[in-house]
């Protein structure tokens with residue numbers, strides 16, 4: 001009989017239990033680390049706030065070995081099935097709020113204050129969207145403030161909108177929205193950084209207004225977005241854009257906050273890892289997009305996740321031999 005889906009296993013483990021290894025993050029890196037930990041018969045536990053991470057946002061993946069083309073959702077489903085049906089591991093869907101280091105172990109706490117202990121930890125927390133951090137952004141999320149033009153575009157058909165950002169995602173979003181919206185403002189703090197072909201395409205669109213050198217100061221609206229206040233960086237002049245939606249596409253940042261005081265990070269905020277995925281803190285390993293490993297790709301994250309589990313296993317065996 002098939003085991004239930006990952007989401008249904010929320011209460012599968014007792015609170016405050018001791019494991020050899022805790023894996024934080026259920027994207028490609030964390031799910032692969034979990035499968036490897038299961039294959040290695042480790043007493044391991046996977047905790048994640050969602051299953052699949054950024055992969056579920058990728059509508060089509062054309063660069064994963066074994067598939068000419070696969071959607072992000074399909075690939076995640078396959079990873080999940082491999083974990084639940086063939087290489088089962090204790091797990092819980094929850095957000096981890098802290099990782100503390102003690103002499104011989106780590107204490108991992110979630111948002112419900114449940115605590116889990118382990119001798120080693122793999123951080124596979126990937127990347128999170130960058131927020132504008134301006135008044136109105138949080139309050140009006142999903143009420144006109146969106147982070148994904150693909151799915152939310154339909155909600156603003158026939159209305160004027162603003163896209164914030166100047167990279168590929170922002171300009172591709174502007175191009176798609178220009179087909180269903182009468183006017184699209186593209187607000188960017190500097191010059192556009194998208195590929196030339198994308199820039200040229202957007203520049204040729206008659207209903208796209210480029211506001212380069214402008215910063216978003218505030219998002220207005222009672223129950224949903226009605227306007228955006230932007231400010232010209234050079235002149236200080238403010239403008240109010242009467243829009244129905246704001247699509248924020250200003251990139252992603254590595255989410256290393258949980259261990260930023262325990263391990264070395266580089267200038268970009270990524271966890272610095274050695275070739276075996278170990279970090280500057282003995283017992284903490286890291287894998288995938290949260291690290292300084294070159295290449296932010298599913299195939300690289302999965303490989304790194306496997307490596308981190310093998311490495312953590314070796315570390316624990318060594319500790320055992322030394323009688324720790």
Ligand SMILES: Cc1cc2nc3c(=O)[nH]c(=O)nc-3n(C[C@H](O)[C@H](O)[C@H](O)COP(=O)(O)OP(=O)(O)OC[C@H]3O[C@@H](n4cnc5c(N)ncnc54)[C@H](O)[C@@H]3O)c2cc1C
Nearest residue numbers: 025027028029049050053054058096126127288289297298
């Ligand atoms: C729109 C888009 C399209 C893409 N297209 C492609 C593509 O075509 N091909 C390709 O190879 N790559 C693509 N990528 C990149 C690819 O998705 C990433 O490189 C890959 O997902 C990284 O995997 P990861 O496991 O390191 O991190 P993530 O996928 O970011 O997963 C991180 C996981 O950690 C969990 N987590 C984070 N913080 C906590 C916490 N505090 N507590 C508990 N859990 C936590 C998250 O919930 C998530 O499950 C795309 C990315 C995006 C955004």
